[in-house]
Amino acid sequence: MAKIVMKNKLQSRHQLTNPFSSETRHERLIKSGAVDIKDNMIIQDMGNGYATILPIDKNKRLK
Numbered sequence: 001m002a003k004i005v006m007k008n009k010l011q012s013r014h015q016l017t018n019p020f021s022s023e024t025r026h027e028r029l030i031k032s033g034a035v036d037i038k039d040n041m042i043i044q045d046m047g048n049g050y051a052t053i054l055p056i057d058k059n060k061r062l063k
Contacts, residue, residue, distance in 0.1 A: 036062045
């Protein structure tokens with residue numbers, strides 16, 4: 001039986017600060033199945049300085 005040795009490469013400081021550097025934010029949003037709120041949102045004022053953004057159609061996903 002062969003012995004398998006796994007070597008961990010040392011990661012640079014830049015790779016440690018941004019583990020998603022290989023893919024864009026848009027690609028990550030598509031992969032997560034995020035709702036597209038461009039021209040698909042209602043802004044609801046909570047009255048206390050905060051606002052809630054609600055999608056009109058929750059089935060409209062990013063492409």
